[in-house]
Amino acid sequence: MDKYNYTIVSNELVAAKTYRLVLAGPQVDGEFVNIQIPGYYLRRPISICDQADGRITLYYKTVGEGTTVLAAMQAGQQLNLLTGLGRGYSSAACRQEALLAAGGLGAAPLYLLAKKLKAQGKKVTAVLGFNKADEVVLTEEFRALCDGFALATLDGSAGVKGFVTDAIATLKPSYDFFYTCGPMVMMRAVCGALEGPGEASLEERMGCGAGFCYCCSIKTTAGTKRVCKDGPVFKKEEIIW
Amino acid sequence: MVDLSVNLCGINLKNPVVPASGTFGFGLELADSFDLNVLGGISLKGTTQEPRYGNPTPRVAECPGGMINSVGLQNPGIDALVGQKVPALRKVYDGCVIANISGFSVDEYRHCCSKANDCDGIDIVEVNISCPNVHNGGMAFGTSPQAAAEVTKAVKEVCTAKPVFIKLSPNVTDIVAIARACEDAGADGLTLVNTFLGMRIDIKQRKPVIANTMGGYSGRAVFPIALRMVYQVAHACKIPVMGCGGVASAADVIEMMMAGATAVQVGAENLRNPFACPEIIAALPAKLTELGIESIKDIISIV
Numbered sequence: 001m002d003k004y005n006y007t008i009v010s011n012e013l014v015a016a017k018t019y020r021l022v023l024a025g026p027q028v029d030g031e032f033v034n035i036q037i038p039g040y041y042l043r044r045p046i047s048i049c050d051q052a053d054g055r056i057t058l059y060y061k062t063v064g065e066g067t068t069v070l071a072a073m074q075a076g077q078q079l080n081l082l083t084g085l086g087r088g089y090s091s092a093a094c095r096q097e098a099l100l101a102a103g104g105l106g107a108a109p110l111y112l113l114a115k116k117l118k119a120q121g122k123k124v125t126a127v128l129g130f131n132k133a134d135e136v137v138l139t140e141e142f143r144a145l146c147d148g149f150a151l152a153t154l155d156g157s158a159g160v161k162g163f164v165t166d167a168i169a170t171l172k173p174s175y176d177f178f179y180t181c182g183p184m185v186m187m188r189a190v191c192g193a194l195e196g197p198g199e200a201s202l203e204e205r206m207g208c209g210a211g212f213c214y215c216c217s218i219k220t221t222a223g224t225k226r227v228c229k230d231g232p233v234f235k236k237e238e239i240i241w
Numbered sequence: 242m243v244d245l246s247v248n249l250c251g252i253n254l255k256n257p258v259v260p261a262s263g264t265f266g267f268g269l270e271l272a273d274s275f276d277l278n279v280l281g282g283i284s285l286k287g288t289t290q291e292p293r294y295g296n297p298t299p300r301v302a303e304c305p306g307g308m309i310n311s312v313g314l315q316n317p318g319i320d321a322l323v324g325q326k327v328p329a330l331r332k333v334y335d336g337c338v339i340a341n342i343s344g345f346s347v348d349e350y351r352h353c354c355s356k357a358n359d360c361d362g363i364d365i366v367e368v369n370i371s372c373p374n375v376h377n378g379g380m381a382f383g384t385s386p387q388a389a390a391e392v393t394k395a396v397k398e399v400c401t402a403k404p405v406f407i408k409l410s411p412n413v414t415d416i417v418a419i420a421r422a423c424e425d426a427g428a429d430g431l432t433l434v435n436t437f438l439g440m441r442i443d444i445k446q447r448k449p450v451i452a453n454t455m456g457g458y459s460g461r462a463v464f465p466i467a468l469r470m471v472y473q474v475a476h477a478c479k480i481p482v483m484g485c486g487g488v489a490s491a492a493d494v495i496e497m498m499m500a501g502a503t504a505v506q507v508g509a510e511n512l513r514n515p516f517a518c519p520e521i522i523a524a525l526p527a528k529l530t531e532l533g534i535e536s537i538k539d540i541i542s543i544v
Contacts, residue, residue: 001274003516041460041513042303066303082515205299207310208512210274212266214286214315215301217294224294224315229270 001085001210002026005078009055011071016134018105019071021058023079027051031086031109031201031232033058034209035079040066043082045209045228047109047181047201049138059108059137085209089179089199089233091116099175100126100146101164101190103182107138109201110181114145123147125173129164129186133157148173165193188241198236202227243526244536247281249481249504250404250429252364254281254337257537258494258522261485261508262287262341262367262408263312267326271515272333279519282337284432284506285326287369289342290349292318302441302450307460307487308509309439311453314343314372319353323360331362339365341408345375347395355399366403367483368396371410371435383410383435386422393426404429406483411463411470412438420474432483432506433474434467459509463487468500475501475542489517491524495532501542 006025014020028051034043044066050057062068073079091098091113098117100110107128117124125148130136132155143149151159152167160167164186178198180190187200204227207215211229218227220238225231245256259282265271268283277283295315302309317326319342327338340357344350350368357366370383370392382388389407396405407423409416411434420431436457441450449455467486475482484502488494489510497505510517525537534540 001515003514036513040303041306041308041509042301043513205301207301207308208264208515210270210515212270212515213264213301213310213512214266214295214312215310216298217300217312217315218298219294 002083004081004083006056006081008073008075008077008079010075011073013071015137017062018135018137019060019062020137021060021070023056023058023081024054025056025081026083027054028056028083030084031088032209034082034085035070036081037066037070039069042207043209044070045085045206049108049111050115051112059105061105082209086228086232087230089113089201091120093197093199094122094177097123097175098125099168099173099178099194100124101168101178101180101182101194102126102128103164103186104130104135105137106181106201107142110179111138111141113179114142118145125149125171125175127152127164127167127171129153129167129182130158131155163189165189168194184241191236191239199233200236200239201232202234202239203232243529243534244538245522245525247503247538247541249337249365249483252337252404254504256281256522256525257498257502257504258518259284259337259339259483259504259506260511260518261506262339262369263310264508264511267322268330268334269326274515275519277334278336279522280336281504282339282365283330283334284339284341284367285322286316287314287341287343288316288319288322288353289314289344290319290352292316292321297452299450299452300456302456304439304441304458304460304462306462307458308512309441309451309456309458310436311451311456313453319356323356323363327360327362337364338362339367339406341367341369343369343372345372347392350392351395351399354396354405358400358402363403365406366396366400367406367408367432368392369408369435371408381410381412383419384413386418389419390422390426393423393428397427406430406432408432408435409474410435411466411486416470417473417477420478424478424480428480430481430483431474431478432485434470434486437463437466459486461487461489461510464489464493468497471497471502472500472544491521491528494521494525495528495540498537498540499542499544503541
């Protein structure tokens with residue numbers, strides 16, 4: 001774990017209540033960063049979507065007061081980040097063909113994973129689901145990177161109408177390992193519908209984000225685990241829905 | 242050269258800064274982030290007789306100037322503490338190790354403190370008396386002078402080789418009365434204060450933010466209240482005090498010591514800044530020099 005000040009390069013509204021935050025600073029390890037928001041006590045954990053050339057890209061939604069303050073911050077301002085946090089997806093678990101199933105902003109960490117899998121020479125199919133068209137993000141990025149792609153919205157206002165699982169059933173992609181990130185109900189449906197091994201990224205309200213306060217402990221089939229440190233990514237069979 | 246060392250019941254601490262129980266795991270969790278040996282001491286996560294999963298999540302809530310937690314004493318049990326956690330920490334840390342013991346009955350305190358007493362790696366036993374007594378309608382031991390004295394006396398009988406610090410709850414009408422009762426029952430020192438019972442409600446969902454409804458409020462906002470209690474207790478008792486509550490800077494450490502603390506615990510601040518303790522320790526010499534203080538011991542109880 002490290003602590004650095006990053007400079008905001010851009011912080012733009014890119015979809016309904018959804019912001020893309022680009023920061024300049026050291027490259028990071030781990031699955032998420034923990035951001036100190038001025039005026040708020042606890043940090044806000046946000047998954048890493050992309051990083052290259054001294055910049056890291058994050059997506060977040062304005063869901064509460066903290067993220068609303070973050071959304072008002074401008075290019076040039078500084079943010080203090082804890083980095084090197086979380087155990088991410090095991091890209092090595094996929095032999096040749098990966099299926100990525102994203103719900104909402106779950107697409108963000110799966111984009112970083114897609115880049116890793118492609119760099120390892122693997123075939124990647126991505127299926128992104130959103131509630132409606134105005135929430136859709138990252139489709140062009142996934143389309144450019146992946147071998148297969150599908151978009152679903154619940155109301156049919158973009159892509160095919162229905163759940164991520166519906167789009168996967170239609171696409172029938174070939175895969176030997178799947179990765180999912182999104183709301184719990186969506187990931188439960190994905191893990192229930194998909195055959196074979198896979199991993200899902202869980203969300204829990206965190207204290208420290210670094211594994212020492214035990215605020216985000218959950219029960220798994222492999223015992224008590226800290227979402228921030230032992231996860232947030234867990235094997236499908238470890239998760240107790 | 243400023244002297245940061247303090248003496249706690251005969252144990253030399255290289256500086257007075259100690260991460261508080263529950264905000265620093267079992268120490269080893271932070272060993273990869275900075276050299277633990279800069280710390281004066283480490284108070285380990287609260288430990289009970291049997292392993293505990295703790296409370297359901299969410300266990301934490303944001304508050305102005307602080308946070309509420311209700312982890313519910315998740316811990317691997319006293320046998321794992323003395324058999325695994327402390328020996329593992331001792332491989333990388335040579336400072337003062339404080340075991341924090343919790344219990345839901347006098348027998349449980351006695352059992353755990355006896356094991357801590359026999360563990361070579363532990364220097365001080367800190368007893369958290371904010372737990373509910375299951376044999377007395379769930380009233381916390383720390384809320385009555387009689388119950389606090391009963392636990393102190395029982396623990397002192399088995400904890401013969403190590404100083405016993407009783408960690409006091411601030412959720413009482415007269416903390417001085419509890420402190421005096423512990424001192425009279427044989428406590429070697431006192432740690433104060435534990436967290437303040439608090440609550441938040443999610444007004445959209447119309448339900449408590451914390452799954453367990455209530456939890457312990459801590460953070461910068463409680464500093465003046467904790468300081469006042471340390472001042473009152475340190476002036477009423479002869480045994481040393483570890484001050485705790487809202488400490489977040491070198492200036493806070495100095496203020497807490499001037500109020501009467503011999504050592505100072507840093508709690509919630511570790512959660513927002515895991516590097517808080519090493520940063521505070523690094524800032525102390527310059528702050529003391531600025532104030533014309535050559536030895537930090539000299540300011541204990543100076544006000």
